[in-house]
Amino acid sequence: MERRAFLQLLIKGFVVSSFTGMYPAVSWGKTAFDYSIEGQNFIQKGAYEKAIESLQKAIEIDPESDWAYGLLGRSYRSLNKEAEAVEAFRKALRLNPEDVYSRMMIEMMTQKPIPGLKKKEQPLSPLEIAAKDEERRMLKFLQSDEGLTYQVKRVVIDAGHGGFDSGAVGYNGLQEKDVTLDLARMLHQRLAYHGKIKSFLTRTADYYIPLSDRTAVANQYQADLFVSIHVNASKNRDASGSETYYCSEKASNKEAARVASFENAVLKYDKPFKRKSDYIDIEEILFQFEQRLNWNESGTYAAKFQKRFEQRLPLQGRGVNSANFFVLRRAKMPSILLEVGFISNPSDEVKLRQKAFREKVADSIFWGLL
Ligand SMILES: [Zn+2]
Incomplete structure (x- = not known):
């Protein structure tokens, strides 16, 4: 037994014996x-x-x-x-x-699975052909002016990390998971006050949620946009500023690949994504069609977002990049990941600790979303 546990046991033994019957459920001092x-x-x-x-x-x-x-x-x-x-x-x-x-x-x-629907081993069904046509039509639409006036109505805000997963930690001990939760809550408040965009939080306190479950929240709520909030870290202590990422198979550059591999690191704790065998597979087929559309749209959205975000951001803007972020992969809607400042930069860390500074960052994210 650990010394600490032993001491706790001694203390609790004393307490319990003094109040026998009052704390029946308490044991071992925990x-x-x-x-x-x-x-x-x-x-x-x-x-x-x-x-x-x-x-x-x-x-x-x-x-x-x-x-x-x-x-x-x-x-x-x-x-x-x-x-x-x-x-x-x-x-x-x-x-x-x-x-x-x-x-x-x-x-x-x-939710009950839909019975009798099984994946077909045939090349392409009429539905799949129709889905492909739809994909082409949507791509055209998205590239048009009409597509670019896309408006957000429901947004799921994801505070990166949580629980055992602290995310990046600054030289003076500031933890990414605490900053992201605070920013997510502040953004949520602003949206609630604004009233025109409904927002949902993937987590409301300090606990861990598997990466795949975070987008599942967004899918379940049929959100129009998924925003995952993070704080960057680098070996280069001078690195500073904020950037917006979206999901792609290949990273836009080496730095984007490094950021994604850091954010994906926690994956080893998650259970692999499993689909029940009696669930419909046609959904998966359509999902893959939609995925490319969504990533495309995410890129367009990220660029528009970052432009407005930088107008009010109390940090340097670092532009838009893409990489394979697992937390964004299964989103059925446009999704972006923000890296707000560098916790590894001592002066950014000092700023990120301050409530007033976080309020400003939340304001700039809010401004970017509008
Ligand atoms: Zn992170």
Whole structure:
């Protein structure tokens, strides 16, 4: 046993014996928070059964913890115990109605597959030919003036990283995940106040969400735009400024490839994307057609966004680039990823710590989206 745990046990032993019967659920001196953290750690290691044990202890101590219920839902889901997972996500949502992730999971898991539709091994069905025609038509439309006046109505804001995944860390300890969450919330507030664009957050607190689930939120909400917020980092401490990225198979340059590989690094903790065998595959075929359209449109949108973003940005503008960002890959709508400043630049880090500076950045993102 660790020394710290042992000391906690001693202290708790004293406390429990003084209040016998009052704290029946408390043991080993751990708090609900400790058990939730333990549960989260087990989830990352793939030890879902153990995670459930820890999370149930957390819930025994604190039945109001939406965080513990959310993690419990994820553990059950990973074990394919869908009924238990849905129940846990429902509890999380009841405790925190803003928990978009749990809402999305409930909706996803309670959807019934369409029976009788199987992937065909034939070259091209009439529907696929029609989809290709549609693709050509859409491409033409997007290149026209009409296509360029595309307007955003629903946006999903993704605060990069979270939980065990801190993202980049500055020389003085500032963590990317905290800056991105704050910026996402500020942007969400501005959009709510503005009232014409409905926004959703992929996460509302400090917890981790798998990359593929982040765009799943956007798909579920049929968003018009997905914005993932990040802070850049570089070995070059002088690097500074903000840029906008969109998804492409090939990176636009070496630096873009480096940024994408950093942002994709957490992938090793995510479960591979799996489709249920009885789910319709035609969706996947159409998805691949749409994907290219969306990436195309994302590029156009990113350029327009960055231009306006830079007008109010309290940082240098670094333009638009593209690379294979996993978090954007499965979005069924135009999607962009912002790298706001460099946490590795000591003076940017000082600025990014300041609320007033973050407010200005949030203002400039908001201005870019309008
Ligand atoms: Zn990041």
